[in-house]
Amino acid sequence: MSMTSFTNLDVWKAAHQVTLALYRAVRVFPEDERFCLSLQMRRAAVSIEANIAEGSAKSTTRERRRYYAISRGSAEELRCFLILAKDLGFLRDAGDMNENLDRVCAMLYRLVTPKLQT
Numbered sequence: 640m641s642m643t644s645f646t647n648l649d650v651w652k653a654a655h656q657v658t659l660a661l662y663r664a665v666r667v668f669p670e671d672e673r674f675c676l677s678l679q680m681r682r683a684a685v686s687i688e689a690n691i692a693e694g695s696a697k698s699t700t701r702e703r704r705r706y707y708a709i710s711r712g713s714a715e716e717l718r719c720f721l722i723l724a725k726d727l728g729f730l731r732d733a734g735d736m737n738e739n740l741d742r743v744c745a746m747l748y749r750l751v752t753p754k755l756q757t
Contacts, residue, residue, distance in 0.1 A: 645692040650746040654688040654710070657739045661717070664736065668729050676729070680720045686713035687743065707750040714744050 645651050661684045665677035687710045694706025718740055724730040 645695040648691065648695060650743060650750065651688055651691045651695070653739060653743045653746065654684075654691055654714075657717075657736060657743060658684040658688055660736050660739070664730060664733070665724075668724070672729065676720060676724060676727075680717060680724065683713045683717040683720060686710070687717065691747075704751050704753075707747050711744060711747045711751060714740055714747065 658681075661680055665680055668677045690706045690710040690713065694703045694710070697703045697706060718737070721730065721733045721737060721740075725733055
C-alpha cells in the first residue's frame with residue numbers, strides 16, 4: 640500500500656473547501672447564534688474533513704470505509720443545518736455550498752460502497 644497524504648485526496652480537498660466556505664458564511668449569523676447553530680455547523684464541517692484524514696491513515700479497507708461513512712454522516716448533518724439556517728433567514732444562498740457538499744457526498748459514497756466484482 641502506498642502512503643499518500645490525505646491532503647492529496649480530491650474528497651478531502653472538496654470537503655476542506657466546504658469548511659472554508661461555511662466558516663465565511665456563519666460570520667454574518669446573529670450574535671445569539673454564535674454558540675448555537677453556527678458552532679454545530681462548524682463542528683459538522685470540520686468533522687467531514689477530519690474523518691477523511693483519519694480514515695486515510697487506517698491500514699485496512701474496512702477501517703477506512705468506517706471513517707468515510709462517519710464523514711458522510713457529518714456531511715448530511717451539515718446539510719440539515721444549512722436548510723435550517725436558510726429557513727431561519729441566516730443564510731441567503733447556500734447554493735454553492737450545497738453543490739460542493741453534494742460532490743463530497745458522492746465521492747464519499749464511492750469510497751464507502753464496496754465495488755461489485757464483474
